[in-house]
Amino acid sequence: MENQPIDSIETQRPLPNSTGVLVLGILSIVLCCCYGIVGIIMGVISLILANQANKLYAATPELYTEGSIKNMNAGKICAIVGLCLSTLYLIYVIFMITSSVNGELEGVIEEIIRELDKH
Numbered sequence: 001m002e003n004q005p006i007d008s009i010e011t012q013r014p015l016p017n018s019t020g021v022l023v024l025g026i027l028s029i030v031l032c033c034c035y036g037i038v039g040i041i042m043g044v045i046s047l048i049l050a051n052q053a054n055k056l057y058a059a060t061p062e063l064y065t066e067g068s069i070k071n072m073n074a075g076k077i078c079a080i081v082g083l084c085l086s087t088l089y090l091i092y093v094i095f096m097i098t099s100s101v102n103g104e105l106e107g108v109i110e111e112i113i114r115e116l117d118k119h
Contacts, residue, residue: 015057015068017049021075024049028082036090043083050076 024046032039053072057064 012063012065015053015064015072017053018068018072018075021046021050021053022071022078023075025075025078025082028079029085030082032082032086032089035093036086036088039082039086040090043079043086046075046079047083050079 024042028039028043028046030039031042050072054076057069057072
């Protein structure tokens with residue numbers, strides 16, 4: 001049996017921000033109904049943190065636990081899904097606001113025309 005110095009034995013540790021990436025990714029899905037804006041912010045932050053963690057892992061993969069890598073990947077997927085849902089919801093909200101304003105504007109214009117026809 002070979003004696004190894006204690007300094008050369010590296011213990012694996014969790015990937016930094018892997019849990020944060022997962023939490024923010026889940027929150028981006030859950031909060032996509034807050035007019036889409038909150039979900040987009042959470043999703044973007046989660047993707048930025050995931051990319052930073054992915055670069056750390058790519059540099060030295062033997063240092064990090066497999067569970068933290070899986071958390072980071074799951075968080076990244078959740079962030080992408082949350083970002084898509086939030087963007088779709090934001091587009092829907094913008095469409096509803098603009099169609100509502102257009103409908104009210106058309107009603108006002110029709111009323112003005114009726115009043116002008118009376119005179």
